[in-house]
Amino acid sequence: MNAAIISIGDELMLGQITDTNAAWLAQQLADCSIFCTEHLALGDDASRLSAAISRLACDPSLNLLLITGGLGPTEDDITREALASALKEELVEDPLALQQVKRWFSNTSLPMPERNRVQALRPTSAEIIENTRGTAPGLHAHLENTEIYVLPGVPHEMKEMFNSSVLPRLRGKSDVVIRTAAVRCLGLGESSLAEILGSMMNRENNPTVGTTASRGIITVRILAQADDEKHAQQLLDNTVAEVKERLGIYAFGEGDDTLQSCLVRELKNTGSTLAVVESCTGGMIGELLTSVPGSSDVFLGGWITYSNEMKISEVAVPRELFQPAAAGAVSEDVARAMAEGGREQAEADYALAVTGIAGPGGGTAEKPVGTVWIALASRARPTLARHFLFKGGRETIRDRSAKAALAMLLWKLRGCDDFSMIWKRTNGESVKTPVS
Amino acid sequence: MNAAIISIGDELMLGQITDTNAAWLAQQLADCSIFCTEHLALGDDASRLSAAISRLACDPSLNLLLITGGLGPTEDDITREALASALKEELVEDPLALQQVKRWFSNTSLPMPERNRVQALRPTSAEIIENTRGTAPGLHAHLENTEIYVLPGVPHEMKEMFNSSVLPRLRGKSDVVIRTAAVRCLGLGESSLAEILGSMMNRENNPTVGTTASRGIITVRILAQADDEKHAQQLLDNTVAEVKERLGIYAFGEGDDTLQSCLVRELKNTGSTLAVVESCTGGMIGELLTSVPGSSDVFLGGWITYSNEMKISEVAVPRELFQPAAAGAVSEDVARAMAEGGREQAEADYALAVTGIAGPGGGTAEKPVGTVWIALASRARPTLARHFLFKGGRETIRDRSAKAALAMLLWKLRGCDDFSMIWKRTNGESVKTPVS
Numbered sequence: 001m002n003a004a005i006i007s008i009g010d011e012l013m014l015g016q017i018t019d020t021n022a023a024w025l026a027q028q029l030a031d032c033s034i035f036c037t038e039h040l041a042l043g044d045d046a047s048r049l050s051a052a053i054s055r056l057a058c059d060p061s062l063n064l065l066l067i068t069g070g071l072g073p074t075e076d077d078i079t080r081e082a083l084a085s086a087l088k089e090e091l092v093e094d095p096l097a098l099q100q101v102k103r104w105f106s107n108t109s110l111p112m113p114e115r116n117r118v119q120a121l122r123p124t125s126a127e128i129i130e131n132t133r134g135t136a137p138g139l140h141a142h143l144e145n146t147e148i149y150v151l152p153g154v155p156h157e158m159k160e161m162f163n164s165s166v167l168p169r170l171r172g173k174s175d176v177v178i179r180t181a182a183v184r185c186l187g188l189g190e191s192s193l194a195e196i197l198g199s200m201m202n203r204e205n206n207p208t209v210g211t212t213a214s215r216g217i218i219t220v221r222i223l224a225q226a227d228d229e230k231h232a233q234q235l236l237d238n239t240v241a242e243v244k245e246r247l248g249i250y251a252f253g254e255g256d257d258t259l260q261s262c263l264v265r266e267l268k269n270t271g272s273t274l275a276v277v278e279s280c281t282g283g284m285i286g287e288l289l290t291s292v293p294g295s296s297d298v299f300l301g302g303w304i305t306y307s308n309e310m311k312i313s314e315v316a317v318p319r320e321l322f323q324p325a326a327a328g329a330v331s332e333d334v335a336r337a338m339a340e341g342g343r344e345q346a347e348a349d350y351a352l353a354v355t356g357i358a359g360p361g362g363g364t365a366e367k368p369v370g371t372v373w374i375a376l377a378s379r380a381r382p383t384l385a386r387h388f389l390f391k392g393g394r395e396t397i398r399d400r401s402a403k404a405a406l407a408m409l410l411w412k413l414r415g416c417d418d419f420s421m422i423w424k425r426t427n428g429e430s431v432k433t434p435v436s
Numbered sequence: 437m438n439a440a441i442i443s444i445g446d447e448l449m450l451g452q453i454t455d456t457n458a459a460w461l462a463q464q465l466a467d468c469s470i471f472c473t474e475h476l477a478l479g480d481d482a483s484r485l486s487a488a489i490s491r492l493a494c495d496p497s498l499n500l501l502l503i504t505g506g507l508g509p510t511e512d513d514i515t516r517e518a519l520a521s522a523l524k525e526e527l528v529e530d531p532l533a534l535q536q537v538k539r540w541f542s543n544t545s546l547p548m549p550e551r552n553r554v555q556a557l558r559p560t561s562a563e564i565i566e567n568t569r570g571t572a573p574g575l576h577a578h579l580e581n582t583e584i585y586v587l588p589g590v591p592h593e594m595k596e597m598f599n600s601s602v603l604p605r606l607r608g609k610s611d612v613v614i615r616t617a618a619v620r621c622l623g624l625g626e627s628s629l630a631e632i633l634g635s636m637m638n639r640e641n642n643p644t645v646g647t648t649a650s651r652g653i654i655t656v657r658i659l660a661q662a663d664d665e666k667h668a669q670q671l672l673d674n675t676v677a678e679v680k681e682r683l684g685i686y687a688f689g690e691g692d693d694t695l696q697s698c699l700v701r702e703l704k705n706t707g708s709t710l711a712v713v714e715s716c717t718g719g720m721i722g723e724l725l726t727s728v729p730g731s732s733d734v735f736l737g738g739w740i741t742y743s744n745e746m747k748i749s750e751v752a753v754p755r756e757l758f759q760p761a762a763a764g765a766v767s768e769d770v771a772r773a774m775a776e777g778g779r780e781q782a783e784a785d786y787a788l789a790v791t792g793i794a795g796p797g798g799g800t801a802e803k804p805v806g807t808v809w810i811a812l813a814s815r816a817r818p819t820l821a822r823h824f825l826f827k828g829g830r831e832t833i834r835d836r837s838a839k840a841a842l843a844m845l846l847w848k849l850r851g852c853d854d855f856s857m858i859w860k861r862t863n864g865e866s867v868k869t870p871v872s
Contacts, residue, residue, distance in 0.1 A: 013472045015462030016657050017648050018454060022477070026451030036449045037484065039477040041458070048473065076639055180450065191549045191571070194510045203480075203511050210480070210512050212447045213590060221447060276719075276740070282726025283712075283719025286740040290718025293796055293830060301746040304712070304722040306737035310782065314737075314750075346746065360729055392569075394729060396592065 001063055001174040003029050004038040004056045006049070008069035008079055009153060013043040021068045021158055028162065033174040033225075034064060044070060049082035057086070057143040064170070065146050066162075069153030071136035073116040079150055080139070084123040087143055091121040097128040097137045104135045129165045133157040138165065176225050177232040181240050183220040184253040186407055193218055196246050200239070207239045216400050217259075220247070249416045252407070259406040260288040260295075266413040267298035267350075274409070275346035276302035277315050277338040279329070280356040280372065284402040300346045305338065315341030330355050332373055332385045339377035339385075351377045352405045356388075358397045372401045376408050384408070437499055437610040439465050440474040440492045442485070444505035444515055445589060449479040457504045457594055464598060466659070469610035470500060480506060485518035493522070493579040500606070501582050502598075505589030507572035509552045515586055516575070520559040523579055527557040533564040533573045540571045565601045569593040574601065612661050615668040617676045619656040620689040622843055629654055632682050636675070643675045652836050653695075656683070685852045688843070695842040696724040696731075702849040703734035703786075710845070711782035712738035713751050713774040715765070716792040716808065720838040736782045741774065751777030766791050768809055768821045775813035775821075787813045788841045792824075794833045808837045812844050820844065 005022045012019055022039040029036055038056070042048050049070070056065050070079030084091045098120035105112040119136055122128055129138030129149070134157040139150040149166050151158045185193060190213050194201055197220070200209045207224035222239050226232035244251045253262045267274055276285045282304055289299045303314050308329055311317040317337040320326055327333045335355050343351030356372030363369035368389070375385040388404060390397045441458045448455055458475040465472055474492070478484050485506070492501050506515030520527045534556035541548040555572055558564055565574030565585070570593040575586040585602050587594045621629065626649050630637060633656070636645045643660035658675050662668035680687045689698045703710055712721045718740055725735045739750050744765055747753040753773040756762055763769045771791050779787030792808030799805035804825070811821040824840060826833045 011646060011648065012459070012475065013462060014466050014657075014659065015459040015464075015472075016646065018456050018459040019475070020454055023448070023451040023454040026449060028451075030450050036451075037479060037481070039448065039455070039475075041475040043473060045473070074639065180452075182452070191509045191552055194551065195549055201510055201512070208446075210446055211510070212445070212453065214453070221450075221452060223446075223450070278719070278722070280726075281723070282731075282735075283714070283722025283738070283740065286714070286719025286742070287717070287723045290716075290720075290740075290742060290794075291831065291834070295718075296742055299718075299742055301740040301742035301750075302719070303739055303750075304719065304726075304737040306722075306726060306732055306735055310737040313781075314739075345749075358726075392592065395727065398727070 001034045002061055003034050003036050003064035003066060004040065004059075004062055005036060006052060006056075006065065006067045007039070007041040007153070008044065008049060008067065009041075010043045010076065012041045021153065021155060024155070024159065025066055025068070025162065028167065029064075029066075029170075030178055030180060032167070032170050033176055033178040034170065035178070037062065044076040044078050046078035046082040046085065049078060050085040053083060053086035053143065053148070057146040057148070060145070063145055063147065065148045066166075067148065067150045068158050071119065071138070071150065071152050073113070073119055073135065077118075080118070080121050080123070083126065083139060083141060083148070083150060087123045087125060087141060089123040089125060092124055093117075093120050094122050094128050094137075095120075097122065100128075100130055100137060101135050104131075129161060131157055131161055132164070133160050176227065177229050179224045179229075179232040179236040181222045181236055182255055183222070183240060183243050183247070183251050184257050185218045185220060185247055185250045186216065186252055186259065186403065187250045188218060188247075190218055193220070193247070193250075197243065200242065200246075207235050209239065209243065215396075216403050220251075249411060249414065252410060258288075258292075259403055259410060261292050263406050263410045263413075264289065264292045264295050264298055266410060268294075270413060272349035272413075273298055273300050273346075275300050275342050275348040275351045276405075277342035277351060277353040278302065278304050279306060279311070279338070279354060280358045281354045281398050281402045281405070282306060284398055285352060285354065285405055288402060288406065300348050302346070302351075303342060311338060315345060317341060328367075330357055330367055330371055330373060332375075332387065335373035335375035336377070336383050336385050339375035340383055343377040343379070349379050350409055352409060353377070354401050354405050356397065356401055358394045358401075360394060370397050372397065372404075374401065374405050374408060376405075376412065378412075384412075437470045438497055439470050439472050439500035439502060440476065440495075440498055441472060442488060442492075442501065442503045443475070443477040443589070444480065444485060444503065445477075446479045446512065448477045457589065457591060460591070460595065461502055461504070461598065464603065465500075465502075465606075466614055466616055468603070468606050469612055469614035470606060473498065480512040480514050482514040482518040482521065485514065486521040489519060489522035489579065489584070493582040493584070496581070499582055501584045502602075503584065503586045504594050507555065507574070507586065507588050509549070509555055509571070513554075516554070516557050516559070519562065519575060519577060519584070519586060523559045523561060523577060525559040525561055528560055529553070529556050530558045530564045530573075531556075533558065536564075536566055536573060537571050540567075565597060567593055567597055568600070569596045612663065613665050613668040615660045615665075615672040617658045617672055618691055619658070619676060619679050619683070619687050620693050621654045621656060621683055621686045622652065622688055622695065622839065623686045624654060624683070626654055629656070629683070629686075633679065636678065636682075643671050645675065645679065651832075652839050656687075685847060685850065688846060694724075694728075695839055695846060697728050699842050699846045699849070700725065700728045700731050700734055702846060704730075706849060708785035708849075709734055709736050709782075711736050711778050711784040711787045712841075713778035713787060713789040714738065714740050715742060715747070715774070715790060716794045717790045717834050717838045717841070718742060720834055721788060721790065721841055724838060724842065736784050738782070738787075739778060747774060751781060753777060764803075766793055766803055766807055766809060768811075768823065771809035771811035772813070772819050772821050775811035776819055779813040779815070785815050786845055788845060789813070790837050790841050792833070792837055794830045794837075796830060806833050808833070808840075810837065810841050810844060812841075812848065814848075820848075
């Protein structure tokens with residue numbers, strides 16, 4: 001079974017809001033093994049919407065069309081009219097729908113404004129779907145071989161109506177079962193990863209294997225199809241296992257895993273604690289770690305030593321490192337001193353420290369913007385320090401610095417000591433040979 | 437001038453990611469007075485994309501088509517092929533593009549994988565657009581009366597290419613002038629705000645005034661149309677001024693302003709410095725402040741005192757406050773002690789401290805999840821402390837806590853002492869009467 005989704009609203013056309021309804025609906029459909037082949041967003045324009053409904057209903061590869069938005073009581077709410085026009089029908093007032101809209105208002109102790117009466121209109125052959133969260137009833141109609149559902153645009157009304165009235169009618173309609181999985185990777189570019197996966201990424205495979213990149217993390221997405229659930233799950237599991245085996249240490253997690261959730265898990269598993277000392281990341285590593293529920297078991301806290309004075313007074317970085325002739329705030333010596341000072345003071349098993357130049361100002365020929373030193377101190381020395389040169393703007397440099405720091409400890413806990421090699425391969429960052 | 441936007445990727449069809457590129461591009465087009473009439477998202481399916489390009493290029497009401505995604509080096513990157521098919525042309529290797537892709541790799545000291553060679557392909561009549569942020573060159577072509585630009589799907593590559601290579605060619609192509617502005621507000625719900633703005637929000641107005649809400653911030657969006665730039669700007673400026681007057685202190689900024697950028701600006705204006713002491717926000721306030729370029733002028737740093745021990749050892753919170761009979765970690769006394777201890781130790785003019793229960797665990801009947809205390813210590817006492825009860829999940833509670841903390845100091849610096857009233861009105865948070 002294949003579906004298309006249409007989202008309606010001028011605010012989408014102006015980019016004033018992002019269409020999150022389409023992604024949510026697509027996810028729900030995928031869980032019912034229904035594929036989406038098209039998401040379309042249109043403005044409040046009845047003739048364009050009517051033409052789109054006709055085009056999609058006539059597409060023989062589609063049999064389901066979901067439309068959200070344009071069901072309000074105002075003049076720019078054009079979906080009822082557009083559907084009627086595509087069906088070549090009149091709009092009629094539905095007595096039950098009128099009752100439902102009136103009841104909504106009486107529940108809020110307000111009289112129904114006359115303008116809301118239009119919400120009880122439906123094309124003659126269409127069926128009304130009750131809205132338990134708002135005034136806009138949904139619609140259900142047929143055109144050619146396509147079932148059409150119209151839902152309100154307000155996300156919580158739409159979701160409730162989809163779950164209670166649409167989903168039960170869709171389940172079991174598909175003759176294939178789809179199962180999906182995601183493997184999260186760090187340290188490889190998309191094309192190196194594609195080389196490693198090789199023919200697994202051929203488009204005609206089942207399961208299909210594809211990649212997407214977002215903020216330094218590459219996600220390998222796997223989609224298996226079969227006639228029954230068990231077979232689909234088996235195909236999926238086999239491919240996930242092979243992807244993970246091929247990617248080795250680069251594949252740090254699955255599903256909703258993040259670097260920070262994996263790191264918190266490894267710290268719990270090993271019964272270790274962590275502190276952070278952050279300069280250019282300004283609290284980002286702490287923020288990421290504490291976004292993980294239960295992180296307080298392993299994360300003790302840290303210091304945002306943004307000024308040199310705080311590096312000296314709070315984590316005992318020697319003042320002489322900031323003298324004109326010395327290495328300066330962004331240097332291996334300072335990163336090491338930050339990590340070691342923070343670890344000792346917090347009495348933690350590990351401490352991560354980051355100092356760098358995130359820009360846009362502050363770069364020099366010797367230390368350009370993007371220069372970052374990351375150090376990892378542990379109860380069992382030696383302290384490790386790595387030099388990175390990240391590309392991109394301030395936010396990218398900070399984000400990659402925080403991720404590199406989390407990854408340094410995650411890989412160490414997983415027994416990989418060769419992570420300098422990993423960084424050499426990722427996104428073209430330069431890496432100095434490990435000093436200790 | 438009218439445009440359509442196509443976004444490519446199976447991950448969009450599966451709802452695995454939300455299409456943010458289309459909204460961003462639509463905003464940029466609106467700023468050039470180009471209206472979008474359609475956003476279309478398709479999977480990695482060359483024949484569907486080719487059909488869509490043909491359909492849109494033949495639509496006489498459209499003269500611009502922007503396509504993002506599907507330009508990578510792997511087999512599921514089908515955009516080059518689909519464009520060639522819509523143009524009824526062959527793909528040829530562009531020597532300059534090949535040079536650019538090779539140069540990208542040589543800058544990272546890596547050999548170009550053979551598979552990346554396909555990125556240098558273009559339909560015979562198309563022109564290559566250089567990608568300064570990645571390996572995927574863009575494309576520029578003509579079909580019927582439509583100009584087609586193909587950009588990479590990775591947002592930061594797409595944005596850079598749009599700004600540097602597409603935008604300059606689009607400016608001045610439209611015969612109406614559109615000017616847009618955004619006013620950023622905190623402390624009012626969308627419907628209270630709509631009541632205050634009243635008839636300014638009527639749909640038939642010029643300028644139009646609309647609102648969108650995101651993560652506790654409401655944005656009032658104003659769009660003015662006129663025949664010439666001067667008139668459009670005048671209409672816009674008048675409406676922005678009236679919106680700001682009506683919203684008073686609730687309107688904290690305009691355009692790209694954020695709470696943190698406004699706060700850094702006010703601190704610079706008053707020559708003051710700030711430190712933070714964070715518990716449940718775990719570094720988020722520091723991260724937000726240091727996301728602002730130049731924040732090092734006013735932000736000294738801080739402490740992530742996630743464990744009680746760190747609250748005691750690092751910012752001198754009295755140990756007895758954590759005894760069983762005492763107020764406990766999430767309390768007014770601890771918040772005040774954190775703020776005062778941090779301010780004194782950092783020798784800052786101000787310090788913000790946050791302690792709370794972000795959940796999902798840790799709540800009690802007396803202190804449910806969402807209970808947060810925020811304190812603001814200043815060189816000129818007294819220290820202020822406020823109690824909040826935020827709704828939502830862990831991320832929402834942390835986000836709103838960080839924003840409330842930033843807003844407390846921002847409003848204080850702007851001479852508003854009545855901000856407890858503001859918080860009473862926002863999102864149903866409870867607020868205790870200020871204690872000092």
